[in-house]
Amino acid sequence: MLGAAKAMRIATWNVNSLKARLDKVAWWVERASPDVLLLQETKCPDADAPGEAFARLGYHMAHHGSGGRNGVAIASRSPLSDVETNFGEPLRARAAEAGDDEPLGEARVVAASTAGLRVVSLYAPNGRVVGTPFYVAKLAWLDRLARWLEARPKDEALVLGGDFNVAPTDADVWDPRACHGGTHVSDPERAAFARLRAWGLVDAYRRHHPEAGRYTWWDYRAGDFHRNVGMRIDHLLVAPSVARRTVLAEIDREARKGRPTPSDHAPVVVDLDAPGRPFDAGWAGADERIAARRRASAK
């Protein structure tokens, strides 16, 4: 080998309002120093996207949002080109033609080329309740995502990251029985996620971490984070050529802690190429502390 490629760090994070979280995101950028950061639920209109703040941190930014809800972005230390929003759909016309107008009309995808990669930041619909029109629209959106993917060249250095709102297996939820019948875990949602993997995408976190109990989202209520009552619904899915380059993957639960209020999601991080510095994502000892807390509260 003619010298190892320089290490590169990619992260995805649903920040639950980029405006409310700007200081926390800036702190985390300093902490983790990602080369590429995929953001979801910015809840910003494009005109209010904090491009200047990111420029001061050393990042180029592409943002797609209309404010209020949803909103996605890509921040990269390298320039961004060929920016595409919502899979290149004209926002409403072709979506309505496909019979799944609302979710496709929302700002849920932005893609760009940067640092030799094609990166996609996505925010899948929540689905609310199984069997509702919102759930049906979520499945339609995931189907559209799969069809978009299946039309891509197989040898592309693709990174598909974001909040998929799907926990792929029972190992990705705190209690399969408690979750049964809800969204994020239903067979059709899991089949939609499996279809992305069947095409060839690799779940980068699982490639490095087979253990259960590792989540990316915890409800704000009822102390769910401190009891580790969560789900792994944020993912970095990477093409085979990128998967071979991954040397580390982590979920940074430190980012879910503290005040002012954090996002209800934690960032997912993957490092490519040469091993960089180790990443203490805050899980060391956490399982034992959570178990002890459970034993104490059960008494």
Next chain:
DNA sequence: ATGTCCCAGTCTCTGGGA
């Protein structure tokens, strides 16, 4: 515990969404 947080609009409170 129906438990919190964020946003927009009705705007120092309420309702919707997650």
